[in-house]
Amino acid sequence: MRNIYDEELNILWNNYNDIINKVGFYSMLEDSTKSLQEKFTLLYKQLYFQVKTENSWKPENEMKYNLLKLRRLLGLWQSNDIINIEGGVHYSDRDVYRQFPLYAMQNPRVVPTIKTINKLRVKALIGYVEEKDIKDLRSLRGHLVRVLKIDSDTATFLTKLYGKMQAKKEINDFSQKGDLI
Secondary structure: OOOOOHHHHHHHHHHHHHHHHHHOHHHHHHOOHHHHHHHOOEEHHHHHHHHHHHOOOOOHHHHHHHHHHHHHHHHHHHHOOOEEEOOOEEOOOOOOOOOOOEEOOOOOEEEEOHHHHHHHHHHHHHHHHHHHOOOOHHHHHHHHHHOOOOOHHHHHHHHHHHHHHHHHHHHHHHHHHHHHO
Protein backbone atom coordinates (compact mmCIF):
# COMPACT_ATOMS: atom_id res chain seq x y z
CA MET A 1 0.00 0.00 0.00
CA ARG A 2 1.32 3.45 -0.90
CA ASN A 3 2.03 5.91 1.88
CA ILE A 4 0.90 9.53 1.46
CA TYR A 5 4.37 10.64 2.55
CA ASP A 6 6.30 8.38 0.10
CA GLU A 7 8.03 11.19 -1.79
CA GLU A 8 9.04 13.02 1.37
CA LEU A 9 10.20 9.80 3.06
CA ASN A 10 12.35 9.00 0.02
CA ILE A 11 14.05 12.38 0.28
CA LEU A 12 14.76 11.90 3.99
CA TRP A 13 16.05 8.33 3.52
CA ASN A 14 18.22 9.41 0.58
CA ASN A 15 19.79 12.03 2.85
CA TYR A 16 20.35 9.44 5.59
CA ASN A 17 21.78 6.87 3.12
CA ASP A 18 24.19 9.49 1.79
CA ILE A 19 25.30 10.25 5.35
CA ILE A 20 25.70 6.53 6.14
CA ASN A 21 27.94 6.15 3.08
CA LYS A 22 29.94 9.25 4.00
CA VAL A 23 30.31 8.31 7.68
CA GLY A 24 31.30 4.73 6.89
CA PHE A 25 30.46 1.37 8.39
CA TYR A 26 33.02 1.41 11.22
CA SER A 27 32.02 4.89 12.36
CA MET A 28 28.36 3.85 12.37
CA LEU A 29 29.25 1.12 14.87
CA GLU A 30 31.94 2.77 16.97
CA ASP A 31 31.10 6.50 17.12
CA SER A 32 29.15 7.76 20.11
CA THR A 33 25.45 8.36 19.77
CA LYS A 34 25.95 12.10 20.27
CA SER A 35 28.54 12.21 17.49
CA LEU A 36 26.22 10.32 15.13
CA GLN A 37 23.33 12.63 16.03
CA GLU A 38 25.46 15.59 14.97
CA LYS A 39 26.42 13.88 11.70
CA PHE A 40 22.82 12.93 10.88
CA THR A 41 21.36 16.35 11.70
CA LEU A 42 19.62 17.89 8.70
CA LEU A 43 18.51 21.46 8.11
CA TYR A 44 14.85 22.08 7.36
CA LYS A 45 15.82 24.58 4.65
CA GLN A 46 17.86 21.89 2.90
CA LEU A 47 14.91 19.46 2.98
CA TYR A 48 12.55 22.23 1.84
CA PHE A 49 14.61 22.94 -1.28
CA GLN A 50 15.06 19.24 -2.02
CA VAL A 51 11.27 18.74 -1.97
CA LYS A 52 10.84 21.87 -4.07
CA THR A 53 13.40 20.69 -6.64
CA GLU A 54 11.98 17.16 -6.71
CA ASN A 55 8.49 18.51 -7.43
CA SER A 56 9.43 21.41 -9.70
CA TRP A 57 7.61 19.84 -12.63
CA LYS A 58 4.29 19.88 -10.75
CA PRO A 59 1.80 22.77 -10.71
CA GLU A 60 2.34 25.37 -7.96
CA ASN A 61 -0.52 24.16 -5.74
CA GLU A 62 0.71 20.54 -5.81
CA MET A 63 4.25 21.65 -4.97
CA LYS A 64 2.93 23.63 -2.00
CA TYR A 65 1.03 20.53 -0.87
CA ASN A 66 4.26 18.50 -1.00
CA LEU A 67 5.97 21.13 1.16
CA LEU A 68 3.05 20.93 3.62
CA LYS A 69 3.41 17.13 3.67
CA LEU A 70 7.09 17.57 4.58
CA ARG A 71 6.10 19.81 7.50
CA ARG A 72 3.43 17.32 8.56
CA LEU A 73 5.83 14.37 8.35
CA LEU A 74 8.42 16.17 10.47
CA GLY A 75 5.71 17.17 12.97
CA LEU A 76 4.50 13.57 13.12
CA TRP A 77 8.04 12.27 13.62
CA GLN A 78 8.62 14.83 16.38
CA SER A 79 5.49 13.65 18.21
CA ASN A 80 6.54 9.98 17.79
CA ASP A 81 10.06 10.57 19.16
CA ILE A 82 11.82 9.81 15.86
CA ILE A 83 13.38 13.25 15.48
CA ASN A 84 13.69 16.44 17.48
CA ILE A 85 13.10 19.71 15.73
CA GLU A 86 15.13 22.56 17.17
CA GLY A 87 12.74 24.92 18.91
CA GLY A 88 9.93 22.36 18.74
CA VAL A 89 6.68 22.10 16.83
CA HIS A 90 3.44 23.71 17.87
CA TYR A 91 -0.04 24.09 16.42
CA SER A 92 -2.45 26.97 16.48
CA ASP A 93 -5.47 26.73 18.78
CA ARG A 94 -7.80 26.53 15.78
CA ASP A 95 -5.87 23.59 14.27
CA VAL A 96 -7.70 20.89 16.26
CA TYR A 97 -6.64 18.10 13.87
CA ARG A 98 -2.97 19.14 14.02
CA GLN A 99 -2.58 19.38 10.26
CA PHE A 100 -0.52 22.57 10.01
CA PRO A 101 2.61 22.32 12.16
CA LEU A 102 4.42 25.55 12.99
CA TYR A 103 8.10 25.74 13.83
CA ALA A 104 9.64 28.12 16.34
CA MET A 105 12.24 29.25 13.81
CA GLN A 106 12.53 29.54 10.05
CA ASN A 107 15.37 27.06 9.54
CA PRO A 108 15.34 24.55 12.41
CA ARG A 109 17.77 21.69 12.70
CA VAL A 110 16.21 18.22 12.40
CA VAL A 111 18.06 16.01 14.89
CA PRO A 112 17.48 12.24 15.00
CA THR A 113 16.73 10.76 18.43
CA ILE A 114 18.77 8.02 20.08
CA LYS A 115 16.14 5.50 18.97
CA THR A 116 16.58 6.60 15.34
CA ILE A 117 20.38 6.47 15.55
CA ASN A 118 20.12 2.91 16.87
CA LYS A 119 17.86 1.98 13.94
CA LEU A 120 20.39 3.47 11.53
CA ARG A 121 23.14 1.43 13.19
CA VAL A 122 21.07 -1.72 12.73
CA LYS A 123 20.46 -0.75 9.09
CA ALA A 124 24.24 -0.67 8.58
CA LEU A 125 24.61 -4.01 10.40
CA ILE A 126 21.90 -5.70 8.31
CA GLY A 127 23.83 -5.11 5.11
CA TYR A 128 27.03 -6.38 6.74
CA VAL A 129 25.35 -9.52 8.13
CA GLU A 130 23.87 -10.32 4.72
CA GLU A 131 27.19 -9.70 2.98
CA LYS A 132 29.16 -11.93 5.39
CA ASP A 133 26.35 -14.52 5.59
CA ILE A 134 26.27 -14.52 9.40
CA LYS A 135 23.61 -16.91 10.65
CA ASP A 136 23.11 -16.15 14.35
CA LEU A 137 23.72 -13.52 17.04
CA ARG A 138 26.58 -15.42 18.62
CA SER A 139 28.45 -15.49 15.29
CA LEU A 140 27.73 -11.80 14.79
CA ARG A 141 29.19 -10.86 18.17
CA GLY A 142 32.22 -13.05 17.62
CA HIS A 143 32.74 -11.55 14.18
CA LEU A 144 32.50 -8.01 15.52
CA VAL A 145 35.13 -8.74 18.18
CA ARG A 146 37.56 -10.93 16.21
CA VAL A 147 37.39 -9.53 12.68
CA LEU A 148 36.37 -5.90 13.18
CA LYS A 149 38.32 -5.53 16.45
CA ILE A 150 35.41 -3.86 18.26
CA ASP A 151 35.60 -3.96 22.06
CA SER A 152 33.43 -6.62 23.70
CA ASP A 153 31.03 -4.19 25.43
CA THR A 154 30.25 -2.38 22.17
CA ALA A 155 29.93 -5.71 20.33
CA THR A 156 27.49 -6.98 22.95
CA PHE A 157 25.45 -3.75 22.73
CA LEU A 158 25.32 -3.92 18.91
CA THR A 159 24.40 -7.61 18.92
CA LYS A 160 21.55 -7.07 21.37
CA LEU A 161 20.36 -4.06 19.39
CA TYR A 162 20.45 -6.04 16.14
CA GLY A 163 18.61 -8.98 17.72
CA LYS A 164 15.90 -6.75 19.18
CA MET A 165 15.30 -4.91 15.89
CA GLN A 166 15.28 -8.13 13.86
CA ALA A 167 12.76 -9.70 16.26
CA LYS A 168 10.45 -6.70 15.77
CA LYS A 169 10.89 -6.99 11.99
CA GLU A 170 10.00 -10.69 12.04
CA ILE A 171 6.88 -10.00 14.11
CA ASN A 172 5.82 -7.24 11.69
CA ASP A 173 6.49 -9.47 8.67
CA PHE A 174 4.48 -12.28 10.24
CA SER A 175 1.53 -10.02 11.05
CA GLN A 176 1.51 -8.61 7.50
CA LYS A 177 1.55 -12.14 6.05
CA GLY A 178 -1.26 -13.07 8.41
CA ASP A 179 -3.31 -10.18 7.04
CA LEU A 180 -2.87 -11.51 3.50
CA ILE A 181 -4.17 -15.00 4.35
